[in-house]
Amino acid sequence: NAGVTQTPKFRILKIGQSMTLQCTQDMNHNYMYWYRQDPGMGLKLIYYSVGAGITDKGEVPNGYNVSRSTTEDFPLRLELAAPSQTSVYFCASSPTTGGMETQYFGPGTRLLVL
Amino acid sequence: AQSVTQLDSHVSVSEGTPVLLRCNYSSSYSPSLFWYVQHPNKGLQLLLKYTSAATLVKGINGFEAEFKKSETSFHLTKPSAHMSDAAEYFCVVSDAGYGGSQGNLIFGKGTKLSVKP
Numbered sequence: 001n002a003g004v005t006q007t008p009k010f011r012i013l014k015i016g017q018s019m020t021l022q023c024t025q026d027m028n029h030n031y032m033y034w035y036r037q038d039p040g041m042g043l044k045l046i047y048y049s050v051g052a053g054i055t056d057k058g059e060v061p062n063g064y065n066v067s068r069s070t071t072e073d074f075p076l077r078l079e080l081a082a083p084s085q086t087s088v089y090f091c092a093s094s095p096t097t098g099g100m101e102t103q104y105f106g107p108g109t110r111l112l113v114l
Numbered sequence: 115a116q117s118v119t120q121l122d123s124h125v126s127v128s129e130g131t132p133v134l135l136r137c138n139y140s141s142s143y144s145p146s147l148f149w150y151v152q153h154p155n156k157g158l159q160l161l162l163k164y165t166s167a168a169t170l171v172k173g174i175n176g177f178e179a180e181f182k183k184s185e186t187s188f189h190l191t192k193p194s195a196h197m198s199d200a201a202e203y204f205c206v207v208s209d210a211g212y213g214g215s216q217g218n219l220i221f222g223k224g225t226k227l228s229v230k231p
Contacts, residue, residue: 004157033218040123042204042221043158058218090157102148103219105157 001026004106006091012112013081021076021109023091031094032074033058033103034066036087043090049074081113116141116209120222128230133177133192135225137205140186146208147188148219149179153201161203164188175199200229 007022025032030051035043035058045058049068063085065077074093078085088110092103121136139145149161162173169181175198179190188205205222 040223042206042223043219044221045218048218092158102160102163103158105150105159107155107157 003027004091004093004104006089006106006109008109009107010110010112012114013078014114015081015083017081018077018079019081019111021078021089021091021111023074023076023106024072025074025091025093025104026072027093027095027104028071029093029095029104030071031096031101032068033092033094034064034074034076035090035092036060036085037090037108038087046076046089078111083113085111086113087111116143116145116207116220118147118205118207118220118222120203120205120225122225123223124226124228126228126230127195129197130194133190133195133199133227135190135203135205135227137188137190137222138186139188139205139207141207147179147181148206148208149173149177149188149190150204150206151201152204152224158204161190195227195229197229197231200227202226 004025033048034046037043044060047066049055055066088108090108091106094101094103117140119138147164150158152158162171164171164181172178177192202224204224206219
């Protein structure tokens with residue numbers, strides 16, 4: 001199993017551009033998550049999904065959108081990139097509710113908005 | 115609301131000496147607690163988790179943590195540090211309450227562990 005994969009690894013965006021961060025998992029997990037990690041901070045939850053077709057906001061959803069059309073894929077969309085969105089983005093998955101379950105993380109996407 | 119405080123942003127130890135990374139939590143419920151490790155330019159990996167079973171939890175790579183309800187602490191320890199332990203460590207609490215509500219993770223700010231030869 002590849003686990004959780006993310007593309008791209010690194011991207012530079014200009015202010016106002018848009019992009020989609022891709023996330024795929026091959027573990028048949030129902031739950032998927034997007035986090036951002038800013039320097040010196042822990043991860044903050046952007047959006048999560050409890051299954052195909054169901055998504056919900058996390059702590060910091062503004063400026064982002066998600067969709068979950070399949071169990072495997074959970075893309076994160078930035079519509080109008082802003083410097084405040086410079087961060088490292090991690091996708092994660094877990095088999096059931098994250099309350100007691102281990103979350104499995106991808107390697108991250110480093111995004112720089114200039 | 116659940117929260118977690120990692121008391122040290124940076125800990126430096128010599129190889130072969132003990133490691134102690136401190137974490138205090140705040141939770142309205144009986145918490146689920148985790149330690150995750152992040153090696154440079156890598157994703158996070160679970161070290162260990164506490165889910166109301168044994169209070170002393172053993173994890174991978176010789177790490178363990180003890181849940182102390184009276185002190186609201188969940189400190190991470192290892193008897194002897196190895197160079198490969200150099201990484202950032204995150205203490206995490208789940209915000210799941212009773213009744214199976216969505217258990218999202220609340221992360222501490224992280225503790226960077228340096229290991230000197």
